[in-house]
């Protein structure tokens with residue numbers, strides 16, 4: 001991460017058209033080791049063994065990473081997996097021997113990969129591109145060129161034949177047992193397989209390598225942190241025992257890895273990318289790609305709100321703030337749906353909620369300065385880490401409750417702290433944010449992250465604000481704990497039929513007429 005940066009000044013939040021570069025970087029994720037593994041026998045996966053039981057310290061920079069749309073699990077994850085496979089070949093001295101490389105995508109990836117951009121993502125990853133830096137303007141052209149010429153530059157340098165029809169296979173009805181987002185990559189020397197790797201994209205851009213155990217997990221980060229936690233109860237206890245806010249607990253843990261100035265600068269940089277995404281979304285009219293002909297609405301809504309200064313200042317319509325929140329969420333998710341530069345937060349499908357609620361705080365909550373922005377992101381990161389460690393943030397695994405529900409919960413807790421909430425009220429807000437998303441299915445129409453995803457972020461953002469305010473009207477005591485609601489979310493996801501988990505075989509995906 002580069003040196004300290006200022007966050008976007010409030011004056012820039014009037015959403016004049018502005019484009020930013022595509023070169024921002026964040027820290028890399030803590031990821032598991034690897035093993036060569038042949039494709040396992042397809043089977044229904046059992047979610048309950050997905051829960052991480054060992055203490056793992058997920059960094060706030062793992063939860064918020066800069067990537068591309070439209071999907072963290074179906075675009076960013078496969079791209080990282082393909083890139084990792086190419087790197088493995090290079091590191092193992094196998095690159096020059098490789099005459100053919102083949103990628104197979106299973107389960108939800110196979111079912112909705114086309115609409116979610118998995119196809120191009122695998123090509124980019126095999127060519128050594130990274131989600132944080134891939135050029136979102138020229139990337140699609142390069143993928144089209146690979147398809148046309150049937151030539152691929154493996155790891156960016158080793159050119160070989162690549163027939164997308166045979167070498168990039170979407171298995172629509174086959175799954176791997178551990179997780180619905182499985183991928184297997186094979187490299188050949190002639191007809192001889194010389195390397196086989198299986199990876200799982202478990203949501204939020206996190207990728208696990210199959211370690212042969214049947215239950216690959218995130219590797220513990222060996223860095224000792226002063227306030228380790230895995231659950232909501234443990235996080236709350238650390239805050240109470242040490243008389244700290246939730247953000248202070250998380251900041252101290254982050255500072256075990258890098259200086260505080262770098263942590264703050266990195267988070268403000270994340271905020272800048274979020275703000276730039278909103279600006280871009282507010283400046284871009286037109287129709288989203290993918291064939292559904294979904295009209296982008298943020299630009300029109302932004303223009304309407306700017307024309308009416310009373311509404312802008314919330315003076316005539318007391319609920320005008322809700323229109324702005326809706327705008328900010330729409331803007332981010334329209335950028336995501338068009339393959340733009342996105343902060344995964346904690347997934348791409350749900351990437352609009354945290355920026356929208358943070359914009360709300362900056363615009364409507366007095367005193368929301370850079371320090372408050374940092375605290376907001378730290379709290380959101382702490383809460384997201386709990387979901388990542390003890391449950392799932394993958395729509396393919398637990399439905400939309402794990403994506404939009406988790407983002408709402410993170411944003412609710414974060415807002416609660418910066419509007420004056422105690423750690424108990426933060427935990428309460430986060431619990432409310434998830435409780436009212438329980439059972440929410442994932443049924444993207446046409447396999448695209450557009451309907452219901454875009455509006456769902458707007459509604460989820462408003463819910464997060466309601467949850468935070470509701471928690472602040474209490475004293476932190478409540479009946480259902482955050483851990484209990486997370487456990488319920490995970491179990492509900494396990495009971496949910498596969499057709500409601502990012503396969504586009506149920507719900508809205510089959511009940512609207514495509515035209």
Ligand code: SF4
Pocket residue numbers: 349350395396399400401403404441442443444448449450452453456502
């Ligand atoms: S419905 Fe929810 S979980 Fe499914 S793709 Fe859309 S945002 Fe993601």
